[in-house]
Each structure stands twice: as structure tokens, then as C-alpha cells.
Amino acid sequence: MSFTYAPAPESRSVVDIAPSYGLFIDGEFTEATGGKVFKTVSPSSEEVLSEVAHGSAEDVDRAVKAARKAFEKWSALPGSERAKYLFRIARIIQERSRELAVLETLDNGKPIKETRDADLPLVAAHFFYYAGWADKLDHAGYGANPRPLGVAGQVIPWNFPLLMLAWKIAPALATGNTVVLKPAETTPLSALFFADICRQAGLPKGVVNIVTGDGTTGAALVAHEGVNKVAFTGSTAVGKAIARTVAGSDKKLTLELGGKGANIVFDDAPIDQAVEGIVQGIFFNQGQVCCAGSRLLVQESIQDELLDSLKRRLSTLRLGDPLDKNTDIGAINSAEQLARITELADSGEAEGAERWAPACELPSAGYWFAPTLFTNVTQAHRIAREEIFGPVLSVLSFRTPDEAVAKANNSQYGLSAGIWTEKGSRMLAVASKLRAGVVWANTFNKFDPTSPFGGFKESGFGREGGRHGLEAYLDV
Amino acid sequence: MPTTVPAHGNDAAGRLTELADVTASDSALRRFLHGLPGVDAVGLEARAASLGTRSIKTTAKAYAIDLAISMIDLTTLEGADTPGKVRALAAKAVNPDPTDRTTPRTAAVCVYPDMVATAKAALTGTDVKVASVATAFPAGRAALPVKLADTRDAIAAGADEIDMVIDRGAFLAGRYMDVFEEIRAVKAECADKARLKVIFETGELSTYDNIRRASWIGMLAGADFIKTSTGKVAVNATPSNTLLMLEAVRDFRALTGVQVGVKPAGGIRTTKDAVKFLVLVNETVGEDWLDNHWFRFGASSLLNDLLMQRQKLSTGRYSGPDYVTVD
Numbered sequence: 001m002s003f004t005y006a007p008a009p010e011s012r013s014v015v016d017i018a019p020s021y022g023l024f025i026d027g028e029f030t031e032a033t034g035g036k037v038f039k040t041v042s043p044s045s046e047e048v049l050s051e052v053a054h055g056s057a058e059d060v061d062r063a064v065k066a067a068r069k070a071f072e073k074w075s076a077l078p079g080s081e082r083a084k085y086l087f088r089i090a091r092i093i094q095e096r097s098r099e100l101a102v103l104e105t106l107d108n109g110k111p112i113k114e115t116r117d118a119d120l121p122l123v124a125a126h127f128f129y130y131a132g133w134a135d136k137l138d139h140a141g142y143g144a145n146p147r148p149l150g151v152a153g154q155v156i157p158w159n160f161p162l163l164m165l166a167w168k169i170a171p172a173l174a175t176g177n178t179v180v181l182k183p184a185e186t187t188p189l190s191a192l193f194f195a196d197i198c199r200q201a202g203l204p205k206g207v208v209n210i211v212t213g214d215g216t217t218g219a220a221l222v223a224h225e226g227v228n229k230v231a232f233t234g235s236t237a238v239g240k241a242i243a244r245t246v247a248g249s250d251k252k253l254t255l256e257l258g259g260k261g262a263n264i265v266f267d268d269a270p271i272d273q274a275v276e277g278i279v280q281g282i283f284f285n286q287g288q289v290c291c292a293g294s295r296l297l298v299q300e301s302i303q304d305e306l307l308d309s310l311k312r313r314l315s316t317l318r319l320g321d322p323l324d325k326n327t328d329i330g331a332i333n334s335a336e337q338l339a340r341i342t343e344l345a346d347s348g349e350a351e352g353a354e355r356w357a358p359a360c361e362l363p364s365a366g367y368w369f370a371p372t373l374f375t376n377v378t379q380a381h382r383i384a385r386e387e388i389f390g391p392v393l394s395v396l397s398f399r400t401p402d403e404a405v406a407k408a409n410n411s412q413y414g415l416s417a418g419i420w421t422e423k424g425s426r427m428l429a430v431a432s433k434l435r436a437g438v439v440w441a442n443t444f445n446k447f448d449p450t451s452p453f454g455g456f457k458e459s460g461f462g463r464e465g466g467r468h469g470l471e472a473y474l475d476v
Numbered sequence: 477m478p479t480t481v482p483a484h485g486n487d488a489a490g491r492l493t494e495l496a497d498v499t500a501s502d503s504a505l506r507r508f509l510h511g512l513p514g515v516d517a518v519g520l521e522a523r524a525a526s527l528g529t530r531s532i533k534t535t536a537k538a539y540a541i542d543l544a545i546s547m548i549d550l551t552t553l554e555g556a557d558t559p560g561k562v563r564a565l566a567a568k569a570v571n572p573d574p575t576d577r578t579t580p581r582t583a584a585v586c587v588y589p590d591m592v593a594t595a596k597a598a599l600t601g602t603d604v605k606v607a608s609v610a611t612a613f614p615a616g617r618a619a620l621p622v623k624l625a626d627t628r629d630a631i632a633a634g635a636d637e638i639d640m641v642i643d644r645g646a647f648l649a650g651r652y653m654d655v656f657e658e659i660r661a662v663k664a665e666c667a668d669k670a671r672l673k674v675i676f677e678t679g680e681l682s683t684y685d686n687i688r689r690a691s692w693i694g695m696l697a698g699a700d701f702i703k704t705s706t707g708k709v710a711v712n713a714t715p716s717n718t719l720l721m722l723e724a725v726r727d728f729r730a731l732t733g734v735q736v737g738v739k740p741a742g743g744i745r746t747t748k749d750a751v752k753f754l755v756l757v758n759e760t761v762g763e764d765w766l767d768n769h770w771f772r773f774g775a776s777s778l779l780n781d782l783l784m785q786r787q788k789l790s791t792g793r794y795s796g797p798d799y800v801t802v803d
Contacts, residue, residue, distance in 0.1 A: 003539060003758045003766055008531035113529070272723050273519030308730075316759050325531040422514040442516045 024195035026066035027205030043109030044331040055211035070206030075176035079135030086131030109331030129449035130170035148176035150228030158184035254462025259415030262408035263293030269420035281444035291416035341390030348383035414456025515684035524715035566598035596634035607637035614706035616641035659697035673701035679711035691724035701737035712742025741774025
């Protein structure tokens with residue numbers, strides 16, 4: 001007999017998904033002009049969850065106009081009044097967190113463990129945090145009475161649908177801006193539930209507008225002349241296109257783009273915890289994290305020992321039904337994404353890297369990719385340079401701290417990095433040389449609303465979170 | 477180039493010989509212990525907590541409850557212990573739930589040395605072992621000859637297992653070799669007559685780095701089991717220190733081929749807690765340790781909670797404290 005965990009599925013009856021959803025404009029759900037719709041499916045089962053309106057350029061125009069109208073009153077409110085709404089939204093999110101966690105897992109494919117224990121608490125925390133700033137903007141370091149920008153056009157990705165919404169909407173509203181947000185095509189549902197939360201909180205009409213659709217909808221939003229500020233999180237390619245669109249206009253822009261984070265393990269690291277940190281760094285949300293620690297740089301003297309430990313640990317990861325509370329690895333978000341991961345992983349093998357994955361059975365329906373690691377990787381391999389955005393770890397080695405820093409920085413990206421060592425002086429010395437927006441020491445993928453987040457180089461510019469996150473939404 | 481290379485490879489004997497060098501002198505042992513990978517407290521506790529969120533239900537829970545019962549060292553370590561109390565405990569170990577004879581027996585009863593004979597007599601003809609806390613338990617503050625005599629007495633009275641405490645004073649003073657030698661001396665006394673469990677009193681060692689070092693001293697000195705604590709101090713077994721010790725026995729086996737058991741003791745009172753510990757074992761060292769030869773719970777009140785949960789699973793209803801025996 002062995003200790004095999006019985007299934008422990010979270011109930012999906014706590015969430016009520018309607019067969020179809022419209023656009024949320026000026027406080028009302030409306031059909032898309034022309035009536036175009038698209039389907040959103042559950043990545044773990046390919047089941048169609050709902051039909052969602054496909055917003056056109058006209059719909060975007062309607063939404064921006066509603067936001068413009070609402071801006072007059074919203075920006076004139078005292079900060080303490082805006083704070084009341086934000087606190088109310090934060091509390092409703094907490095109250096409805098189980099429902100939202102299940103919804104997010106259904107629509108995105110990530111394990112319920114992560115939506116329940118990471119995403120939702122952070123979503124609420126972001127609203128609470130920026131609610132606290134709303135009446136203290138005079139003390140944020142941008143001079144007395146800093147002014148909002150106007151209408152913010154925001155486009156967010158599918159990897160953390162609700163969390164990215166919170167990162168965008170909470171600071172925008174706290175500073176007095178109004179919002180038109182375009183959620184990702186594959187994960188629109190939690191944003192539509194959030195629209196309902198705005199109504200529940202009594203938020204004035206037009207302050208938050210949600211326009212669902214694909215890349216064309218997003219492009220229309222970014223290009224709209226009534227938008228004063230564009231905020232985008234997503235791929236570097238799309239980020240570059242947005243930068244071109246916005247160039248020459250007086251729109252303010254922040255971009256959070258791709259990454260290829262280096263996770264550096266020195267020979268004096270706490271090995272068992274480093275292994276956990278590596279797992280957390282690359283297998284959290286199936287590696288579909290822009291700041292994932294997708295390049296493991298390990299000191300040559302401990303490489304074999306560390307890899308043995310890592311492989312043993314990967315063999316204990318549980319892949320399967322994301323609604324099961326014991327699942328560690330859920331589904332890949334879409335067939336398209338799965339194809340991209342598969343192609344890049346195959347290129348790793350073709351270029352001579354050694355592929356390893358634990359023996360694990362993949363479900364027959366849905367989009368799945370086993371946690372994978374590549375050894376014998378060099379800086380010249382595609383898998384060491386391009387963002388894979390999936391559960392694929394590339395292992396490289398180094399011999400000296402200087403070499404580690406040089407390799408870590410030898411990337412077009414610069415979003416995150418990790419350092420593992422028991423020696424405090426080494427930690428500080430290396431951290432100060434890394435060209436990355438976030439450097440974690442003896443941990444990885446830790447987020448907090450008080451901590452600014454953003455990139456260097458092709459990982460984008462601007463900061464979200466913390467006091468720094470206010471700047472992007474203020475005329476300073 | 478040196479003409480000889482150190483023995484490497486998978487042969488366990490060769491590796492143990494190689495490790496013998498690290499206990500050749502005080503300074504060699506110190507260098508070895510301080511060269512072990514450090515422990516990051518935040519990371520260790522986060523891992524233990526995340527394993528604590530595993531959801532164990534239905535068949536897995538039934539399996540875990542029976543496994544936990546079979547791993548208990550049913551313990552009474554009070555100054556007020558009497559032969560009657562020990563006989564009652566032995567009866568309960570053999571037949572934990574009089575209403576359900578399918579309930580597994582506990583692994584052992586654990587008593588003071590003067591009670592070993594009583595326990596042994598009460599357990600004759602069963603496979604329940606008698607464990608005894610020797611070596612001036614719980615403080616360990618006695619001269620080595622006294623500790624050895626204590627151990628000898630317990631074994632002579634029939635103890636199958638000896639739970640010894642280490643000299644925490646010597647450890648904290650950095651006299652690692654003294655700790656090592658003392659364990660070795662007691663192990664020699666146990667020889668092949670009794671299995672030796674070495675208690676570190678982790679609450680008094682205070683840091684995780686110390687707990688890892690103590691674990692290695694114990695294993696190098698020949699411990700059959702490493703055990704968290706006596707149950708007599710404020711902080712006893714925790715998921716974190718047990719996880720750390722599991723990692724140590726895992727690493728030791730990988731290096732030497734020798735498997736060492738783990739026993740968290742003190743403070744584990746509920747089924748929920750016990751199941752969390754089993755999850756730690758399952759996901760850290762795996763099936764090889766999911767057996768009462770390699771993993772034990774040092775507990776007395778845990779058994780009743782396990783029995784009540786077991787009754788709940790078989791009847792569908794919660795019983796209550798009156799449906800299990802007080803001792």
C-alpha cells in the first residue's frame with residue numbers, strides 16, 4: 001500500500017458563469033456593436049465556459065467617452081472619497097475570493113492552490129494598499145496636489161488576469177484617473193466579474209469600463225486619441241508595436257514586458273531552500289510568469305548535487321486537474337501557447353541541450369506540458385535567450401561571481417533575478433551589479449503591493465506597485 | 477597530479493570509510509559540520525507550511541490514520557508513573573480501540589528505565605516494542621558512566637529501543653566531538669540488542685543550522701533514529717524541524733547508503749497534525765520511510781484523536797472522548 005492522495009476537488013458550484021457576457025461600458029453591460037462574440041474555454045478541459053462580446057473600435061470609442069465623462073466628477077472627488085470606494089472594492093474581493101479563485105482557475109488553467117493562496121490575497125492587498133494612498137497623494141513625493149492624467153487605457157495579459165487588473169486599476173483610480181481596460185482574449189471572465197464588483201461597490205458609472213476582445217480591440221484602445229495614459233503588460237513584440245503607436249503623441253506610457261530571469265545559486269547557498277526557490281521561480285503558474293527564473297545559473301562545484309536534488313524534487317510535483325487542491329502544476333493557458341512552448345523546447349534539443357522531465361502522465365483533454373529542465377545549455381542556445389513562458393528551465397553553470405553577473409546580464413531582458421547564498425556581503429555585491437528590476441535574495445517570485453516592480457532593457461519601463469507606481473498615473 | 481584519488485562511487489562501505497575521516501579529530505568534525513549547506517529559516521518554514529496545505533481525504537485519510545497509529549511510541553514519562561499505569565498503557569498499545577479489533581497496534585510503548593520490566597512483561601507475545609528513555613533523561617546532566625549504566629539497565633530489563641538525550645551543553649559550547657563520542661559509547665552499549673534513538677532537544681538547540689549539525693553528528697555516531705525532542709520543553713516537534721531532519725536522513729542515505737529513522741516527539745496532538753507530518757515524509761523522503769521501522773511519533777494524547785477520527789470514518793458520525801479509553 002502507498003500513500004496516494006485521494007482527489008480533493010474544489011467545488012465549482014460557488015461560481016455562476018453566465019452563457020454570455022457583454023462589454024461593461026458606463027456602468028452597464030452592453031452588446032458589442034455588430035454583435036461579434038468569441039468563446040472562452042477552460043484550458044484544462046477545453047470546455048467552453050462562456051461567450052464574450054468582441055469589442056470593436058466603435059465600442060472602444062464609446063468606452064473612452066464614458067470614461068472621459070466620468071473623469072470630471074471622479075477626479076474632483078476628495079481623495080478620502082475615492083479611498084472609500086477602493087476599500088469597498090477590496091473588501092468585496094475578499095468576501096468573494098473563493099468564487100473568484102475558482103473562476104480564475106477555470107478560465108486560466110492555473111492550480112486553485114495558486115489562485116486561492118497567491119492571486120486573490122494579492123489582488124485584495126493591492127486595492128487596500130492604493131486605497132490608503134488616495135488621500136495622501138500630497139505626501140507621495142511629487143509635490144503638493146499632483147493631478148491625474150485623465151483616461152487610462154490598459155491592456156493586460158492572461159497569466160494573472162485578476163492580479164494584473166488590480167495592478168492597473170487600483171493605482172489609476174486612487175490617483176483620480178478613469179479606466180478603460182482590455183483583458184486578454186483567453187481570460188476575460190474575472191475582469192467581467194470585477195465589473196460586477198464595481199457595481200456592487202456603487203462605483204460611479206464610467207469610472208471603470210471593461211472592453212473584451214482580441215489584439216485589434218487592444219490596438220484600437222491604445223491608438224484612441226481620447227486616452228491620456230497607456231499601460232500594457234504582455235509580450236515584448238506587442239509592447240514595441242504599442243510604443244510605435246504612442247510615439248509622437250502626448251500619451252504617457254508604461255510597459256511591463258517579457259523576461260528571462262537569472263536565478264544564481266552559489267556554492268554556499270542553502271541547498272534545500274534553493275531547490276524550492278528554483279521550483280517556485282520557474283514552475284509557479286506553469287512558468288507563465290514574465291519574471292520567472294527561467295535561467296538557472298549554478299556554480300559548477302555544486303552543479304551535480306543541485307541537479308540531483310532538483311530532479312528528485314520535480315518528481316514530487318503533482319500535475320493535473322487545476323481545481324484539485326493538491327495540484328502543483330496546472331494547464332497551459334491556450335493551444336497557441338502550448339505550441340510555442342513545444343517549439344522552443346524542441347529547439348533546445350535540436351541545438352544540443354539535454355532534456356529531462358519527470359515521468360508524469362498528461363491528461364488527454366486540455367493543454368499540458370510536463371515540467372522540463374535542460375542541462376548542457378549555453379548562452380548561445382535559443383532556450384537561454386528567448387522567453388519561453390512555460391515550465392521549461394535552462395540550466396547553465398558559472399565558476400566565479402563575476403562570471404555569474406556577466407552571464408545573468410547577458411540578456412536582452414532585465415526584469416528579475418535571484419541570488420542564493422548564505423553570505424550577506426556577496427548577496428549585496430552581486431545584487432548591485434545585476435541589471436534587473438527586481439532581485440530576490442534567498443527567495444523567488446515574492447510579490448507585495450508596497451514593492452515597485454518593473455524592467456530594464458526589453459523588459460519595459462515604468463514601475464508598478466509601491467509609491468513609485470503612483471507616478472505613472474500622475475502629471476508629474 | 478596526486479597518484480591516488482579519494483574513493484568515490486556508489487559503494488556504501490567506501491563512503492562510510494571516507495566519512496570516518498571527518499570524525500578523526502575535533503577540528504575535522506567542526507569543519508565538516510560547518511561545511512554543511514546552511515538552512516534558510518524563512519524558506520524552510522514556507523516549505524513546511526505549504527506541505528501543510530495538502531488536502532487529505534477519504535481513502536488517503538483512512539490509510540494515513542492507520543499508518544499514524546502504527547507509528548506511535550505510546551509514551552508515559554511522568555514522575556508519578558506506576559506499574560498499573562504502565563500496564564494500562566501496554567494494554568492500550570496492543571488493543572487501541574476495544575470496539576474495533578481491526579485497529580492497528582502502536583509501534584511501541586515508551587517508559588522510564590525502571591518501568592521497562594513491567595512493560596516488557598505486559599507486552600510479551602506481541603510485536604509491540606518497549607522503548608526506554610535512558611541516559612539521564614530529560615536533562616542528560618550526568619556523568620557518562622551513569623548514562624551508560626542507565627542504558628545497560630534498560631536493556632537488561634528488556635528494552636528493544638533506547639531513546640537517549642544528547643548533551644546540549646556540550647553541543648552549544650562547540651564540543652561536537654564530546655557529543656559524538658557520547659552517542660558512540662551509548663550505541664556500543666546498545667550493540668545489536670536495542671535500536672538507538674538520539675534526541676537533540678531541538679528547542680534548546682535554537683537554530684536550524686544547529687539542528688542540521690546535530691542530525692549529522694547523530695547519524696555519523698551510529699544513531700538508528702534521530703528524534704526532535706523530549707517533550708519536556710516549550711518547543712518540541714514542529715513541521716519545520718522535522719522537515720529539516722528528514723532532509724538530513726535523505727542526504728545521509730544518499731552519501732552512505734545507510735538509512736536512519738526519524739521521530740518527531742512532543743506537541744503532536746491531533747490527527748490533522750499527524751497527517752501533515754506524514755505528508756512531509758511522503759514528499760521529502762517518500763515511501764521508504766512510510767513505515768514504523770523508519771518513522772515514529774512520540775506522543776501520548778495523539779492516539780485518542782486518531783481513534784476518534786477513525787471511528788468517524790467508519791461510522792460517519794463523530795463520537796467523543798467517552799468512546800475511547802482514557803489510558
